[in-house]
Amino acid sequence: MYQEERMLGILQYLREHGRIRVQDICEQFNVSRDTARRDLVKLSEQKLIIRTRGGAVLPTLNQEIESYKERLDLKGESKERIGREAAKWIQDYDTILLDTSTTVQYAAQAITAQNIVAVTNSIDIADILSAKPGVKIHVLGGILHARDRYLYGSETTRKLQEYKVNKFLMGAGGITDEGIFFKSEEDGQVVREMIHRAEQVIVLADHTKFGKPLFYKVCSLDQVDFLIADRIPERWKPVLDRLEIEALETGEGRD
Known part of the structure; x- marks a missing residue:
């Protein structure tokens, strides 16, 4: 070799x-x-x-993560498959939270359920959902992160405390044995509050996120109910089974 x-x-x-x-x-x-x-x-x-x-x-703690629009173009086919699968889990009359993940954006594009209420701090996801007549949208206020196009801050988390939803679709910057991590504390604090406001937490992540530590921990793995990934590395399957996290693989290179 x-x-x-x-x-x-x-x-x-x-x-x-x-x-x-x-x-x-x-x-x-x-x-x-x-x-x-x-x-x-x-x-x-x-x-x-x-x-x-x-x-x-891996030097993940020292590397700059790509901007939102750059990340949207990376691994697009895998993320789109994950998003389409996640959208199937949104049913008529659900109330949902959506974070700023690019994979969650693909889920938003694929949602077909009617009479749902969606809450998000993502400008792009709110724009996508606005074209769907069966969705009522609540956009969280706060400080605008211009580069990654989301709102954050104390006003955002305070407003979140007024809501209780059925499902939360969230991405993952990195997944380790310790939990799920995000690059920034600003984004992570909002996601942490979203987790507390949802009855079911659904994580969308491609296989590259496993074993990848980042700066800010948003939750432990036992706070996750369901995981959708293109592929789950073998070493992670017994971990998910032990924690009773239902997991689904969309596969690579197929619909």
Whole structure:
């Protein structure tokens, strides 16, 4: 196996597990410890990993996440499939919350239920839902985050406390054993309050979010009721089973 192939394998392992040891590389790719260390050095020089004692982690805590519109274009087909599946779970007369996730935006586009009430702090999602005659929209006020096109702040969370809904569709910046994480505290605080206002929490996430720690923890995994993903890494399936989180995989490359 060429070094480039091993490096891709190492990055895939990190996306699924969050951390890798030199010994893991030796066992996975049948190479010596010196070869494994050279692979890590090269990945570190390319700023794709952060080396730790005896291994490496992904540099997710130090990287800038793409803007909302840029993220909407990334992994679009997978996100669209996840969104379409999530929309099937919205029924006539439901009351729902939607956060600012790009995957949740795809769900908003696919909603066909009638006589629903939707609450969101996303400008783009509110615009999408405004074209659907069967949806009544409540837009939360607050401070405008111009780059990512959402509203946040104390006014936003205070207004949320007036609502109680059936379902909450939320994205996930990162998922680890500790819980679900977002990049920013501003966005995360609003999502945390949304979780408290919903009877059922439905998380939409593509497979790259697993094993990915970020700055702000919004909830523990036991606060999630349902998870929809394109693919769930094998190591996560027993975790979800143990927590009794119902999970659904949409698959990759098929409708």
